[in-house]
Amino acid sequence: MGDRGGHEFVGMGLGTPTIEWTGTDWIKYVNAGVDDLAEDGAGRVWGSGLSGSLVLYENGTETRFFNAIPHGLHEIAGDPVSGVWMASGAEGLAYTDDGLNVTLWNKQNSNIPGFPQGLAMKTDGTMWVATDNGLAYFDGTDFPIVIKKSTAPFLTNMLIGIAVRDDGLVAVSSYDASVVRGAVHLYDGVNWTTYTSDNAPFAVEYPDLLEFAANGDLWVSSTLGGQGISILHLQSSLEMLLSDPVPGIACDVNTWMISGATPGDQVYITYGFKAGNTPVPGCPGVTLGIATNAGKIVGSNIADTNGEVQVAKTIPCNAQGKQVFFQAVDTTACTVSNISRIVFQ
Secondary structure: OEOOOOOEEEOOEOOEEEEEEOOOOEEEEEEEOOOEEEEOOOOOEEEEEOOOEEEEEEOOEEEEEOOOOOOOEEEEEEOOOOOEEEEEOOOEEEEEOOOOOEEEEOOOOOOOOOOEEEEEEOOOOOEEEEEEOEEEEEOOOOOOEEEOOOOOOOOOOOEEEEEEOOOOOEEEEEEEOOOOEEEEEEEOOOOEEEEOOOOOOOOOOOOOEEEEOOOOOEEEEOOOOOOOEEEEOOOOOOOEEEOOOEOOOOOOEEEEEEEOOOOOOEEEEEEEOOEEEEEOOOOOOOEEEEOOOOOOEEEEEEOOOOOOEEEEEEOOHHHOOOEEEEEEEEOOOOEEEEEEEEEOO
16 A cells, blocks of 8 residues: 555565565565555554454554454554554454554444454545444444435345445445355445346456545455456446646646536635535535635636646645645535545645
8 A cells, every 4th residue: 555655665464574565675574474454544554464463563663562462353544634444354443543542342332243354444534444244434433324225235144345436436345155155236325237247348356445536446355365356347427537636746836637627617626724514605415525615725726628627736835744734625616536645735
């Protein structure tokens, strides 16, 4: 994975240490067995392993935590502010900010329907959790929404992979071990669409890894050897796509590109320093996924006949090392883009 500081981390798993590319040098860490990586809102990178350990990578050093960490970690996700969330298939949903103090949600103290197999963080800090007994929505305190096979087209209540797109579309996979068959289900908050090898060109029957690309496509793969990778080309309800600022360097002119805008409309790029929910003035029901206000505008431009927009702005030098969220908005068409998140070099 790449962090917002421009470094690349590779968790090798299977007894091999994690490596980091700083842009000029390789760092080979000591601890092995890390098979999932996530960056939190503070710019820290966390790694996890099935052995029930958590590793913090920060400033070229690594710290491994054992005692308080739940066993059977399937997936981790960085919190938009700070810390890491952990899906433990043995103990429950867990959160820590320091690796030492862990808060746990399980069937004894919450409404979670089963043991988490995967989790997908939304831009506002809430999340969807795939469990071995259905799908659950976590609002930061409890699980007010639980969806099971009785009301959704799951093959079984055994859910294994999950991802959330910027527009809120949920992708979750279910698996029926009795017939060795899997399915991917899309949920827009009202309607379900199901894909299997019967109606989609899947190379996998155990789709446990799901990931949305910036263009809205869904990548589907499996940790089972030899099953391959598939791509679902999906029509995004996000009409606009916002690029990251290039070159991503403070004290320099940075350029954003926007596609899919309404030709002739004025498109604004807003910014903030954390995720949130901000209503768009004059657009009832439309919100930005970042905490901002009408005064936090990077710049704007008019969409050309192809619906493309270019905005350039000099980034102040004091932005170096800071994490910033960007999102484009068209207040005429009442549409918003995906969120771009970057730490300026």
